[in-house]
Amino acid sequence: MNVKGEVIVDANQIDVWNALNDPEVLKKATPGCKVLNEIAPDSYKAEIVLGIAAVRGEYEAEINIFEKSEPNRYRLVMKADSNMGFLEGNAVVELDYNHPNTTIRYDGEAQVGGLIAGVGQRILSGIAKMIVKDFFKKIAKETKSRSVS
Amino acid sequence: MKYIGKPIKRKIDPRLIRGDGRYIADLNIPGTLCAAFLRSPHAHARILGIDLEQARKLPGVVAVFGPDDGTDFDSLPVLFPHPKLVPVTQRPLDSIVHHVGEPVAMVVALNRYIAEDAIELIKVDYEPLRAVAQLDDAIKFDAPLAHQHLESNVAAHFQQSVGDAKAAMKEAPVVVHHRFKIGRVSCLPIETRGLLAKWDYNGAEPALEVFAATQSQHEMRSILAKLLKVSETNVRVIAPDVGGAFGAKAIFYVEDFLVSWAARMVKAPVRWIEDRMEHMMSSIHEREQYHEASLGVTNDGKILSVMDKMLANNGAYVPWGIIVPIMTSTLIPGPYKVPNYFCDATVLYTNTVPLAPFRGAGRPQAALILNRLLDQAAEKLGIDPVEIRRRNLIQEDEFPYRTGLMSRDGKPQIYDSGNYAKVLSEAVEISKYTEWRKRQQEYRKQGRYIGIGVASAIENTGFGSFEGATVRIEITGDITVLTSAATQGQGHETTFAQVAAEVFDVPVEKVNVREGDTGLVTYGTGTFASRMGVLVGTAIYKASQAVKDKAKAIAAAKLNCALELLEMKDGYVFMVDEPSKRISLGELAHEARGLFPGTTFPYHITPGLEVTDYFAPEAASVTGMTDIAVVEIDPNSCAIKILDYTSVHDNGKLLNPLIVKGQVQGGISNGIGTALYEEIVYDRQGQLLTSTLMDYLVPSSCEIPDMKIGHVETPSPLNPLGMKGAGESGTIPVPAVIQSAVEDALREWNIKVENIPVKPAQLRELLRHKKQVTASGIR
Known part of the structure; x- marks a missing residue:
């Protein structure tokens, strides 16, 4: 399924870019993230607990960042496994500064597999969109609080 | 006759109704262990590594088996080989999985709870491979391959031909076309699959006793003996009470082998009961086919030529060969006289659950094609749909009738007997067809959209070998x-x-x-x-x-x-x-x-x-049937309601009309599911999107209309009692008759209904599109 959207952050582009590359921010922004470790540059391992209906469960996730073009865009590839199945996401994240705000645009594909693909299919795309939107909203919030401090 | 032909109540019912049935899950054999399977979440993947140790350590777990235990296993035998078929059958615990739901590992434990907990402790490292699931994708020349060792996804490409269809089509004064996109369904018996295997080592040779929810205990015995390398004499297969099957339990599955094999490994009885999600993702599916068909007729509606191009999805394997598309391709002419016929069929492998016969077995698809083409021809010529059918039916005095095609047993296809015109006339009479046609006009004036559909079909029943x-x-x-x-x-x-x-x-x-x-x-x-x-x-x-x-x-x-x-x-x-x-x-x-x-x-x-x-019959005995349905469509929501349903069958001499009536009612209910509600959906990557009954819509008693059921009895000359089969015929004309009625109800908009199931959302889309086109002035 396609996941696409944008969030406007009241901060400059460099601050947003730094937030998007800071493991602490990523951890806070990722819904249900209990642990997030940088295992190599631009490569993270995380433990995520989701509590939303059909995708409820504990996931082991791998997040990798590719095609980095500072401070404008990168590609984020996420793979999360649980006993209920897997979630995969592949999205291009782009920043666009228009004083005084920065727009985060994301456009990608999410794939759900295994048991969760078949359970409550009708609500799944809604959940995926909500999770992603939530992630970028939190990034926005974290960026703002960092730029204020 | 004193007993044959009498509507005697079923002897089995009081026991089953009291709950005294004995199914696989009810068997109480001391020391029985429980099995559970870890199933692939990927449609196509290689297993790079698997860690079974945590599962093995769980208290209560007796054994855990994975791909390493299966390296010596044979693939399941190829049933129904065909000269045009490139057969791929499933291999138990293979290190490459070819559809979501394929067993990857097996746990045997003291009970199912422990077994399922252990399943969760198994870690698998998959290397996902490119997968293909949908017919549109599978046929493309650069499509991902469902099986890496094959050159293409084509499992078989074959043709059926009578006369010169192409030449006759060219000369036909009236030619009509129709496309069909038929969805996939699950067999869905109330009792899922299940198996209990028990070895006896105290006799002269080890002997296996298997209790199975199966339609074919002798076939299961023969395959188990072969795979486990024991003599058939030392294998006994018992099917106790079995709660419905519809085709799902005619197949031999890898679980049947694995449970019997595991019972030998752990030296204890082992039972496995399939749960509903497992059923949706591992028991066979059926129906999925695309057709592009043409019909050429004379100016008075006589059939000159029928041409069809078929794409059939067979899923990841061929557990029952390509019987379903063969059946469809040989039965498209059905009860009608078709002097020139050509069918080109391509059967494709995809990374989905295999397709094999489900009640009706390729015949509901066949019944759709020519009946719906006749609808188009009738419309074009201004002939009543019943009348155009009547003009083309094989007549009573033309039996035995040679179609010119080869039957699935490789012999010339001959219809032994029948009286299709009488079946059609009775259906017209019982349904009050003429009256409904008048009422249709009146309702239209009141803003109500009523449609009437009619379809005649046949079924070749009572196949051998013995x-x-x-x-x-x-x-x-x-x-x-x-x-x-x-x-x-x-x-x-x-x-x-x-x-x-x-x-x-x-x-x-x-x-x-x-x-x-x-x-x-x-x-x-x-x-x-x-x-x-x-x-x-x-x-x-x-x-x-x-x-x-x-x-x-x-x-x-x-x-x-x-x-x-x-x-x-x-x-x-x-x-x-x-x-x-x-x-x-x-x-x-x-x-x-x-x-x-x-x-x-x-x-x-x-x-x-x-x-x-x-x-051992010399050939199949052929039944005939005509259904007439009246539907009403709400022009706003496009909800489809069946107002009236009539079905007249000729199942030869009836042994028990009460039981046959039940079979016809059940068959029609099955058919209504296929025609209007049920659809197994995969996404393009082969993920199953309908693995529960929340997402897979099954009609309940509320959706099933009262039915008027009639019988014509034309005895078959092929057996002494004149019998013909009756278990499946109810399902066969239903998709055709419903699609026909829906299109008739929306005739004003001149839309073509091509899908099965027919869903309100599609109709709304078709109507919306039609209104847009009309509004933009392009007509």
Whole structure:
């Protein structure tokens, strides 16, 4: 399924870019993230607990960042496994500064597999969109609080 | 006839209704362990590594098996090979998975709870491979391959031809076209699959006893013996009460092998009961086909030529060969005279659950094609849809009718008998078709959209190769009938008792039928293809006649009279002239087994009032049917409501009209599911999106209309009782008749309904599109 959207952050582009590359921010922004470790540059391992209906469960996730073009865009590839199945996401994240705000645009594909693909299919795309939107909203919030401090 | 043809209530029902049925899950064998399977979340992947250690350590776990244990396993045997088929069958615990739901590992534990907990502790490292799931994708030249070792996704490409369809089409004054996109359904018996395997090591050789929810215990025995490398004599397969099957339980699955193999490994009985999600992602599916078809007719609607291009999805494997598309391709002409016919069929592998016969088996698809093309031709010529059908039906005096095609058994396809015009006329009459046509006009004036659909179809039933029965007179005078059939709700215990009761002239209550056990009759094939009544019924009839002859021979000797002077009735053989001179069947049974040990057997018959006989029909007996449906469509929501449903069947001589009526009602309900509600959906990557009954819509009693059911009885000349099959025919015309009625209701918009199931959302989209086109001035 396609996941696409944008969030406007009241901060400059460099601050947003730094937030998007800071493991602490990523951890806070990722819904249900209990642990997030940088295992190599631009490569993270995380433990995520989701509590939303059909995708409820504990996931082991791998997040990798590719095609980095500072401070404008990168590609984020996420793979999360649980006993209920897997979630995969592949999205291009782009920043666009228009004083005084920065727009985060994301456009990608999410794939759900295994048991969760078949359970409550009708609500799944809604959940995926909500999770992603939530992630970028939190990034926005974290960026703002960092730029204020 | 005294018993055959009587609407006798099913003998089995009181026991089942009281909850006294005994299914696989009910068996209580001490020490039985439980199995559970870890199933692939990927449609196509290589297993790079698997960690079974955590699962093995869980208390209560007895054994855990993975791909490393399966390196020596054979692939499942290829059934129904075909010269054009590139066969790929499933290999148990293979290190490459080819559809979501394929077993990857197996846990055997003290109970199912522990087994499922252990499944969660197994870690698998998959390397996902490119997958293909949908027909549109699979046929592309650069499509991902469903099987990496194959050159393409084409499992088979074959053609059927009569006359010169292309030339005849060119010359036809009127040519119409229609496309069909038929979705995929699950068989969905209420009882899911299940198996209990138990080895006995205390005999001369290890022996296996398997209790299975199966339609084909003899086939299962034969495949298990082959895969486990033991003799068939040492394998016994028992099908106790089985709660529905519809095709899902005719297949031999890898789980059947794995449970039996694991029971040998752990030296204890092992049971596995499939859960509903497993059923959706591992038990066979059916129906999915695309067609592009053309029909050429004369100006008065006579068929000149039919051409069809078919794409059929067969899923990841061919558990039953390519029987379904072959069936469709040979039955598109159906009850109509088609002088020139051509069908080009391509069967494709995809990374989805395999497709194999489900009740109807390719025939509902076949019935759609020509019936819906006739609708288009009728519209174009301004002929009533019933009338154009009537003009093209094979006539009563044209049987046996050669279609010019080859049947699935490789012999010329010959329809043995029928009276299609009478079936159509009765349906028209019972449904009050003419009245509905008038009402349709009146309703239209009131803003109501009513549509009437009609479809005629046939079914080739009672296929070979054979079935058998043993008939025995007990010393109590009761009749025992042992058959090679298995029952999943067809009421065999009643219909077969009626056949024996007829021959011996005893009440049905005196006849006890036992089946579903390889220990009863040496050879058999299985319950599928609407063939049990015809084959087992005839085997019982023949064996009963032979037992009756033996009983009369003993009586003749005892009463010292000629055979011709004797008759059998109500448990006695008696002299016609002097009915007081009689011997009971029990006494004759006693005589037949020798009175005392060591005495000389006095009769010129083989000892025992028991005969085993088999019946192998020379060809299929062909049934006919016509359905007429009236639907109403809400123009705003596009909700479809069935207002009236009529179905007239010619199933040959009926053994029990009450049971046949039940079969027809059930079949139509199945058909309504296919036509309007049920659809298994995969996304393009092969993820199953309908793995629960929340997402897979099954009609309930509320959606099933009252039905008017009629029968015409044209006896088949291919068996002594004139029987034809009846288990599947209900399903066959339903998609055609519903699609036809829906299109008729929306005639004003001139839209073409091409999908099965027909869903309100599609109709809304079609109407919206039509309105846009109309508004933009392009008409």
